[in-house]
Amino acid sequence: MPELPEVETVRRGLAAAMEGHVFVRAKMHRANLRFPFPDGFGQHLIGKTVKKLGRRAKFLLIIFDDGAVLISHLGMSGSYRIYDSSPPPLDKHDHVVFNISNGFEIRYNDPRRFGFMDLTTVTEMAEHPMLSKIGPEPICPRLSGPELAARLKGRSAAIKAALLDQSVIAGIGNIYASEALFMAGISPKLKASGVQGKRAEKLAAAIHEVLIKAIEAGGASLKDHRQTSGELGYFQHSFQVYGRAGRPCSVCGPGVLVSQITQSGRATFFCSRCQK
DNA sequence: CGGCAAACCTGCGAGC
DNA sequence: TGCTCGCAGGTTTGCC
Numbered sequence: 001m002p003e004l005p006e007v008e009t010v011r012r013g014l015a016a017a018m019e020g021h022v023f024v025r026a027k028m029h030r031a032n033l034r035f036p037f038p039d040g041f042g043q044h045l046i047g048k049t050v051k052k053l054g055r056r057a058k059f060l061l062i063i064f065d066d067g068a069v070l071i072s073h074l075g076m077s078g079s080y081r082i083y084d085s086s087p088p089p090l091d092k093h094d095h096v097v098f099n100i101s102n103g104f105e106i107r108y109n110d111p112r113r114f115g116f117m118d119l120t121t122v123t124e125m126a127e128h129p130m131l132s133k134i135g136p137e138p139i140c141p142r143l144s145g146p147e148l149a150a151r152l153k154g155r156s157a158a159i160k161a162a163l164l165d166q167s168v169i170a171g172i173g174n175i176y177a178s179e180a181l182f183m184a185g186i187s188p189k190l191k192a193s194g195v196q197g198k199r200a201e202k203l204a205a206a207i208h209e210v211l212i213k214a215i216e217a218g219g220a221s222l223k224d225h226r227q228t229s230g231e232l233g234y235f236q237h238s239f240q241v242y243g244r245a246g247r248p249c250s251v252c253g254p255g256v257l258v259s260q261i262t263q264s265g266r267a268t269f270f271c272s273r274c275q276k
Numbered sequence: 277c278g279g280c281a282a283a284c285c286t287g288c289g290a291g292c
Numbered sequence: 293t294g295c296t297c298g299c300a301g302g303t304t305t306g307c308c
Contacts, residue, residue: 003301034284034303058302076302077286093286112285114302130303157279166303173301222301223288242301264280267299 002074004138004171005214006225006233007058010080013228015053017082017104018062022049025099033095034075034116044119045070045098057134057170067122071130075114077224081107111224133167138207143169145201152192152200159195159203160188161264168192172207175220175242178269180206182241187275188261188268213238241269249274 002010026042038044048068054061062070072078083105090097096108096117108115120128135151136143151168152159162168163177172180181188183206186199195203219225219233222243226232236243240250245260249271256273 006301073302075285076300110285111287112300112302114284116303155278161279164302175301220301225301265282 002058002078002219002225003173003176004055004058005176005211005217005235006219007055007060007074007171008215009219009225009227009233010074011053011055011060013082014060014062014080014106017102017106017228018050018100019052020050021104022047022101023098024101025097027097029090029095029097033078033110033113035118037117038119041117041119044068050100056131057137057166058173059131061125063122069120069122069125071118071120071125071128072108073115073117073130075110075112075116077112078108078110078115079224079226080228081109081226081230082228083107106228135165135167135169137170138172138204139211142208143204145197145204148204148207149196149200152195155192157192158188158263159186159190159192160268162192163207164264164266169207171211174266175239176207176210176214178242179210179240182270182275183210185275187272188263188270241271243269245269 023045026045028037028042048064048066050062051065052063054063058073060072087105091109093109093111094107095110098106125131152162155162160177160181163172184203186195186203214220214235217233217235218227220235221232222236241258244258246257248254249256249258252271252273256271258269259272261268
């Protein structure tokens, strides 16, 4: 699924369709995603005007003008799709359908159902169990080298694993962890605590750059991610190492092939010559 | 507390 | 063609 750039792409799409408009219908086609929908979920939203679409880490925040907030996480395979007229027949994984006062129908589709939705309020949001322990956003404001270094200090896990830990930094997932480490020239196997000073500076810059460029490309479309318009993102064409095991390193050329290892049960891609 | 494997669920591609 | 296996962009849980 969706890492920060894909979620940000979805946020922008939903903002354009929803902001300033009223929820007139909210229909769930099953009782749960990863968790059961909260009691009165659909009814709670009807009649409310969308003030703003927000994002925290990989969580979408639909903020209403009365202070209510719908938290939506896309899990591995969740996507939103906006239809402005004559929507197609319901797909078997279209689990939630919102109808908006401007005539748009917005559907949440999620084959694996690792996503979830919950309700909170603007004032209670920061204490929500899913949001309360999340680390700083890496872009906007830009994460600084010294702050990244401070958050990695004392961590014995590999830097790749630390980057996936949402309490360390928000929004990085399996693709962008490998990509950022490649850009920074840092081995994914290095202890997180070893990334200090200039290396932390370089990694912070790499994280910022890769995420910004991915957002500009509309995210990366592997299997599931699409923009809310249905268009594919195209950042997958810019991957330097992710999914490229056995192919030449884009910097070293044919002499050095991209390596793949497993860390904490997840695939990591890197160049053993570029990354030390 | 930190770190790792397993669990949640479906779909798809590879290999036999 | 058809089956089984392994793997997939995330997060929480429980067990060392």
